[in-house]
Amino acid sequence: MSDQADVVRLSKLRELLETHGFQFKKQLGQNFLVDAHVLHRIIDAADIAPNDGVFEIGPGAGVVTQALARKAKRVLAVEKDRSLAPVLGSSLREADNIDIRYADVLELDLPVIWQEFRDCDRVSVVANLPYYVTTPILFHLLESGVPIHHVVVMVQREVAQRLVARPGTKDYGALTVAVHYYAQVELIQRVSSGAFVPPPNVESEVVRLRIRSEPPVDVSNPALFFRVVRSAFSMRRKTLLNNLTHSFQIAKPDCETLLKAIGIDPVRRGETLDLTEFADITRALSHTLR
Ligand SMILES: C[S@@+](CC[C@H](N)C(=O)[O-])C[C@H]1O[C@@H](n2cnc3c(N)ncnc32)[C@H](O)[C@@H]1O
Numbered sequence: 685m686s687d688q689a690d691v692v693r694l695s696k697l698r699e700l701l702e703t704h705g706f707q708f709k710k711q712l713g714q715n716f717l718v719d720a721h722v723l724h725r726i727i728d729a730a731d732i733a734p735n736d737g738v739f740e741i742g743p744g745a746g747v748v749t750q751a752l753a754r755k756a757k758r759v760l761a762v763e764k765d766r767s768l769a770p771v772l773g774s775s776l777r778e779a780d781n782i783d784i785r786y787a788d789v790l791e792l793d794l795p796v797i798w799q800e801f802r803d804c805d806r807v808s809v810v811a812n813l814p815y816y817v818t819t820p821i822l823f824h825l826l827e828s829g830v831p832i833h834h835v836v837v838m839v840q841r842e843v844a845q846r847l848v849a850r851p852g853t854k855d856y857g858a859l860t861v862a863v864h865y866y867a868q869v870e871l872i873q874r875v876s877s878g879a880f881v882p883p884p885n886v887e888s889e890v891v892r893l894r895i896r897s898e899p900p901v902d903v904s905n906p907a908l909f910f911r912v913v914r915s916a917f918s919m920r921r922k923t924l925l926n927n928l929t930h931s932f933q934i935a936k937p938d939c940e941t942l943l944k945a946i947g948i949d950p951v952r953r954g955e956t957l958d959l960t961e962f963a964d965i966t967r968a969l970s971h972t973l974r
Contacts, residue, residue: 690751691720693775697745698881704770706745708882712765713814716744717838719879722890723751729872729892730810730836732756737804739797741789741811741821744768746775748812753779757804760797762789764814790820794828806833815840815884819859826866826895835867835893844871844889852956858917862910864900864959867893901963908973909966916954916962924957925950928965934972942968 697718708714717723726748732738732755740761743749745768753759753776762785763772769786776782783800785792801807809825809832818839825835839847847869849855863869872890877883903909915931916924929939943950946964948957
């Protein structure tokens with residue numbers, strides 16, 4: 685179906701929801717997309733080939749789902765709100781390559797779900813995310829170990845800025861470092877609140893995460909790497925030395941020697957360190973903690 689069909693469908697969204705007596709649930713982050721231009725930017729960014737699978741989180745009324753199904757081999761979408769079943773049953777009735785599961789995505793065993801994409805060349809994740817669970821969902825995906833090509837997601841603009849922040853800036857934090865460990869992040873499109881029904885009270889942004897095949901830094905112990913990152917940002921105004929000694933229970937002089945040995949000034953703040961420096965600290969600490 686054509687792009688024009690999306691415009692028509694979007695204009696009928698309210699009618700479809702009313703027909704089925706659907707009530708929006710704010711607590712589930714239900715802000716449905718009604719802007720055809722933004723929809724097409726999402727689909728373009730997902731760059732789906734005919735033999736690809738797509739995992740969609742939160743199909744809502746199925747607007748993004750339908751557009752994805754026109755490009756992909758199969759779409760598996762997981763929706764927490766069962767009351768959307770009649771709406772989705774009606775909006776997706778013509779597609780035979782869409783499978784909807786009613787579940788909380790955070791409770792799904794993703795390696796098991798990925799089995800269903802066995803016959804697909806690549807699998808991407810696409811979602812207009814429910815903002816109240818953005819970070820847990822991103823980590824559920826990234827830490828699952830399943831092979832993901834791209835993740836194209838609509839997030840709150842504030843989160844998008846944190847994802848692309850540079851060391852030494854106020855937006856740079858544990859989320860930035862952790863996501864960069866797994867992926868390269870690109871900003872795709874700023875989206876105003878008028879693109880949704882009902883409009884959220886924050887601005888949004890579409891971002892694309894290109895999942896790395898290998899981490900960008902050599903970290904022999906990823907669990908320790910993430911502990912170091914969390915520790916460095918645990919008290920932002922404290923020095924690296926203070927945060928690390930507190931989290932890892934090492935004597936201050938020993939920690940100072942360790943940091944100096946790898947060329948890192950102990951009085952720096954965690955927010956000034958880049959990924960390579962976090963990796964250096966992890967390796968040094970793994971010898972000390974042995
Ligand atoms: C921002 S809306 C997006 C709806 C639709 N994709 C669109 O773009 O119009 C987020 C959707 O995620 C669903 N949702 C919320 N929490 C969820 C969870 N934990 N697991 C799966 N779906 C969830 C909501 O019910 C809602 O349909």
